[in-house]
Each structure stands twice: as structure tokens, then as C-alpha cells.
Amino acid sequence: MQRSKNPDELCYSFIYEPSILCDYEVVTDELCSLIGGAFSLLHGEGGIKTDDIAADLDRLQPLAFHLNGSIRGRMAVEEADIIWLQGRLSHYYAEIGPFKGFVLPRGDTPVPQLNQARSAAKKAIRLMVRVEEEGRAVPPELPRLANLMCNFLFALTQVINRRRGFEETPFVSKSYSLGKRGNQAVFRVREK
Numbered sequence: 545m546q547r548s549k550n551p552d553e554l555c556y557s558f559i560y561e562p563s564i565l566c567d568y569e570v571v572t573d574e575l576c577s578l579i580g581g582a583f584s585l586l587h588g589e590g591g592i593k594t595d596d597i598a599a600d601l602d603r604l605q606p607l608a609f610h611l612n613g614s615i616r617g618r619m620a621v622e623e624a625d626i627i628w629l630q631g632r633l634s635h636y637y638a639e640i641g642p643f644k645g646f647v648l649p650r651g652d653t654p655v656p657q658l659n660q661a662r663s664a665a666k667k668a669i670r671l672m673v674r675v676e677e678e679g680r681a682v683p684p685e686l687p688r689l690a691n692l693m694c695n696f697l698f699a700l701t702q703v704i705n706r707r708r709g710f711e712e713t714p715f716v717s718k719s720y721s722l723g724k725r726g727n728q729a730v731f732r733v734r735e736k
Contacts, residue, residue, distance in 0.1 A: 563675075563678060563680075564671055564674040564675050564677075564678055565615060565616060565675050565678070565680060567671055567674075568612075568615065568668060568671035568672060568674075568675055569612050569613075569616070571664055571667045571668050571671055572608055572609070572611045572612035572664075572668050573609075573612060574664045574667075575608040575611070575661055575664035575665055575668060575693075576605055576606075576608035576609050576612070578657055578658075578660050578661035578664055579601055579604055579605040579608055579661050579697075580605050581654070581657045582601060582654035582657040582658045582661060583598060583601040583602060583605060583654075585653045585654035585657060586598045586601070586654060592704070592707040592708055593707065594704070594707075597700055597703065597704065600632050600696075600700075601700075603628070604629070604693065604696070607621065607625055607629075607689065607693070608693070610625070611668060611686055611689060611690060614683060614685075614686055615672075615675060615680065615681075615682060615683075615686070619683055619685075621683070621685045621686060621689050622685075623685065625685075625689060626685060626688055626689055626692060629689065629692045629693065629696055630692060632696065633692060633695060633696045633699055636696070636699040636700065636702075636703050637699060639703055639706070640699060640702045640703055640706060644714075645714055645715070645716070646714070646715040646717070647702070647712035647713055647714055647715055648712075648713045648714075648715050649701070650705075650710075650712070650713060651701060651704065651705045651708075651710055652708070652710070654704070655701045655704055655705060658697045658698075658700050658701045658704075659697070659698075659701055661693075661697050662693075662694050662697040662698050662701075665690050665691075665693040665694040665697065666694055668690050669687055669690045669691060669694070672686060672687050672690070
């Protein structure tokens with residue numbers, strides 16, 4: 545595939561690059577957009593407190609773009625970012641209580657957008673695995689931050705649903721048994 549000579553027909557400098565790195569950058573761009581969409585939907589939220597969530601998403605969104613450029617360009621994720629996000633995740637875990645199992649991703653806006661962003665964070669992690677497999681170094685802070693983002697976004701969906709009085713629908717897997725360790729899920733493959 546050849547690049548057009550018309551700059552308006554080129555959406556991203558590396559879009560035709562065959563490496564997985566470009567796919568990672570596209571997914572982290574999507575992650576940033578989804579966080580921004582969820583943030584925008586929080587304004588004017590009636591009946592429940594969301595100022596804390598909006599402030600956190602406002603700080604989180606640029607971190608998605610920092611994930612984006614930190615492999616090809618200069619490292620832009622700092623340990624302080626990871627510490628901040630871990631602290632905010634712990635804050636919301638205290639509000640929602642111990643992990644009780646998985647729930648079906650449901651709820652009114654911005655919950656679907658947060659769930660989509662959570663999925664984009666998972667895609668970014670998987671693409672980092674592939675980028676490293678292609679021989680390019682991935683700083684360890686990047687998958688740490690992306691994993692935290694994924695868990696943080698999931699926690700926010702639960703916080704918003706709880707504050708709204710929305711009852712979550714539990715999901716019980718027929719494929720895996722679930723053990724508990726703090727707020728983390730531990731999967732064990734069921735014997736056949």
C-alpha cells in the first residue's frame with residue numbers, strides 16, 4: 545500500500561507501517577478517546593456525586609496518550625502516575641467493598657463507555673506483548689499502568705452503578721472456578 549501525496553489522505557504518519565507497534569498506538573488512541581467520551585458524559589449527571597470520578601478521568605485521559613507514545617518516542621509514564629492510579633483504585637475499592645465476583649457489563653452512560661475503555665486497555669496490554677515479541681523493548685511501567693487502568697475503569701463502572709442504585713447482574717462462569725484474594729480474581733481451570 546502506498547501513501548498518498550495528499551497530506552489530507554494520511555490520518556497518521558505510521559498508519560501503513562506493518563509492525564504491531566502501530567496497532568498498539570491506534571488502540572491507545574481509542575482508549576484515550578473512550579475515556580474522554582466517558583468524562584464528557586459525566587457533566588450534568590443528575591442525582592449522584594461524580595465530581596471525584598470526573599476529576600480522576602480528567603487526569604487519567606492524558607495518561608492514555610502517554611502510553612501511546614512511550615514505546616516509539618520518549619518514555620512519558622512515571623512511577624508517580626502508577627502510584628496515583630493505585631491510590632485512586634484503592635479509594636474506589638473501599639467504596640465498593642471486597643471483590644464478590646464478575647458482573648455483566650451493564651448500566652447507563654457513561655458505564656458502557658467505561659467498559660469499552662476497559663476493553664481497549666486490555667487490547668493495549670496484549671499488543672504490548674506482541675510489540676515486545678517483535679523485538680522492541682516495552683518499559684515495564686507501561687503494562688503496569690495499562691493493567692491498573694483496566695481495573696480502575698472496571699471499578700468506576702461499579703461505583704457509578706452503586707451510586708445510582710443500579711443492581712449489578714452477577715456472572716458465574718461455567719468454564720472457570722473463581723478463588724478470591726483481596727480485590728483480585730484468581731482463576732483456576734476446572735477439571736474436565
